[in-house]
Amino acid sequence: MKLTSHQNMKIFILLLLSSHFASSVKHSLKYIYTASSGLSDFPEFVAAAVVDENLLVYCDSSKKIIEPKHDWVKKIFEDDPHQLERYKRECFERLPDFFKAEINSLKQRFNQSGGVHILQRMNGCEWDDETGEVIGFNQFGYDGEDFISIDLKTETWIAPKQQAVITKLKWDADKARMKFNQNFLTVIFPQWLKMYLDYGRSFLQRTELPSVSLLQKTPSSPVSCHATGFYPHRASLVWRKDGEELHEEVDHGEILPNHDETFQMSVDLNLSSVTPEDWTRYDCVFQLYGVKEDIITKLGKDRIRTNWVKPSDMTVLVTAAVVVVALILIGAAGFIVYKKKKAISPPSSPDNSTELSEQLNPET
CATH class of the missing domain: 1.20.5 (Single alpha-helices involved in coiled-coils or other helix-helix interfaces)
Structure with a gap:
C-alpha cells in the first residue's frame, strides 16, 4: 500500500478503496495522520477519521480545528464529550510533536538536509458484521513509500526498508507497545466502529443505485461503461460477452468518490477486433452489494454518448x-x-x- 505524499485530504481518504465485490459486509474505521516538513502552504499536521470511506472528522493542528462532517457525528460528541476531548488531545497536543520528531529523525537516517517530506500513519480496523472477524492494521509511510507496519499474527513489525530496521528492532522489543496496539486495533477500534455505524446508520448503511452510461471518445477508442452515484462502494462493474465475464481487452478503473459522498467507477472495453455485427453479444453489468437485481446495459451504437464530431x-x-x-x-x-x-x-x-x-x- 502506497501512501501519497503530495495530495490534499480528499486524496488521502481514497486509500485502500476496494473495487472487488464482497461476499459479506466488511466495515472499516481508519485514522489517517499526515505530517509535513518544508511545505509552507500545507499544515504541519492534519488528521482524519474515516468510516467505510466516508470522512467523519477532520482536524488541523495549526488552525486548532476539529471539524465533524455530519450532524450525527456532532451528536456523538454531545453524548460522549470524551470523544471530542480525545480528538483535541491527539490532534493538538500529543501527535504533532511525535510526528515532528519522527520526521527529523527520518531525515537524518535518509541523509536528507532539506526539501519537502511527508510522514503518514494509518491505523484502524476492518470488521465483518456477518462473521465477526476483526482485522487490525497500523502502518507508516514516509515520502510516499511504505516504511513500517504491524503484523498482529506474529506480534512483530515489518520493515520493508533498511532505514526502518532500527525502528523495527526497538518496537519488537517493546512488548508493552505491542499489547497496547493489539488492544486498540482489535478491541477498542471495533467498539468505536460499531458506535459510528449505530449513530450514522441512516447515512452509512444506505443504498443508492447509480446511473450507467456508455461513453466513447472516438470511433476507434475503447467503450467505457461508467457508473456514478452509487453507495456503498462495495460494487462490481464488468463487461460480458454472451453472458460470460470478460478478462481480456478490458481495463478496470478504480472506485472514486463523488462530491456528494457517493461513488463512481468505470471499465473500458477494447472493440478494435470486434465486428459491428457482434456488438449485440456484449453487455455491461453493475452489481451493488445488498441489491439482488443487476443493472445491465446492452452495447449498441445508439446507446453510446460521445463528443466526437465527424x-x-x-x-x-x-x-x-x-x-x-x-x-x-x-x-x-x-x-x-x-x-x-x-x-x-x-x-x-x-x-x-x-x-x-x-x-x-x-x-x-
Missing part, C-alpha cells in the same frame, strides 16, 4: 462559423463608414447642431 460535420460547422463571422465584420465595417459620413456632414438645422455639440462636448 470530419464532414466539422467542415460544415467551420464553414458556417466563417460565414457568420464574415457577415458580422461586413456589418460592423458598414456601420463605421455610416457613422463617419454622418459625423462630417453639415447639420441640417440649428436644433441638430446643438444636439451634436452637446454629444461631442458633454461638459459644456
Whole structure:
C-alpha cells in the first residue's frame, strides 16, 4: 500500500478503496495522520477519521480545528464529550510533536538536509458484521513509500526498508507497545466502529443505485461503461460477452468518490477486433452489494454518448462559423463608414447642431 505524499485530504481518504465485490459486509474505521516538513502552504499536521470511506472528522493542528462532517457525528460528541476531548488531545497536543520528531529523525537516517517530506500513519480496523472477524492494521509511510507496519499474527513489525530496521528492532522489543496496539486495533477500534455505524446508520448503511452510461471518445477508442452515484462502494462493474465475464481487452478503473459522498467507477472495453455485427453479444453489468437485481446495459451504437464530431460535420460547422463571422465584420465595417459620413456632414438645422455639440462636448 502506497501512501501519497503530495495530495490534499480528499486524496488521502481514497486509500485502500476496494473495487472487488464482497461476499459479506466488511466495515472499516481508519485514522489517517499526515505530517509535513518544508511545505509552507500545507499544515504541519492534519488528521482524519474515516468510516467505510466516508470522512467523519477532520482536524488541523495549526488552525486548532476539529471539524465533524455530519450532524450525527456532532451528536456523538454531545453524548460522549470524551470523544471530542480525545480528538483535541491527539490532534493538538500529543501527535504533532511525535510526528515532528519522527520526521527529523527520518531525515537524518535518509541523509536528507532539506526539501519537502511527508510522514503518514494509518491505523484502524476492518470488521465483518456477518462473521465477526476483526482485522487490525497500523502502518507508516514516509515520502510516499511504505516504511513500517504491524503484523498482529506474529506480534512483530515489518520493515520493508533498511532505514526502518532500527525502528523495527526497538518496537519488537517493546512488548508493552505491542499489547497496547493489539488492544486498540482489535478491541477498542471495533467498539468505536460499531458506535459510528449505530449513530450514522441512516447515512452509512444506505443504498443508492447509480446511473450507467456508455461513453466513447472516438470511433476507434475503447467503450467505457461508467457508473456514478452509487453507495456503498462495495460494487462490481464488468463487461460480458454472451453472458460470460470478460478478462481480456478490458481495463478496470478504480472506485472514486463523488462530491456528494457517493461513488463512481468505470471499465473500458477494447472493440478494435470486434465486428459491428457482434456488438449485440456484449453487455455491461453493475452489481451493488445488498441489491439482488443487476443493472445491465446492452452495447449498441445508439446507446453510446460521445463528443466526437465527424470530419464532414466539422467542415460544415467551420464553414458556417466563417460565414457568420464574415457577415458580422461586413456589418460592423458598414456601420463605421455610416457613422463617419454622418459625423462630417453639415447639420441640417440649428436644433441638430446643438444636439451634436452637446454629444461631442458633454461638459459644456
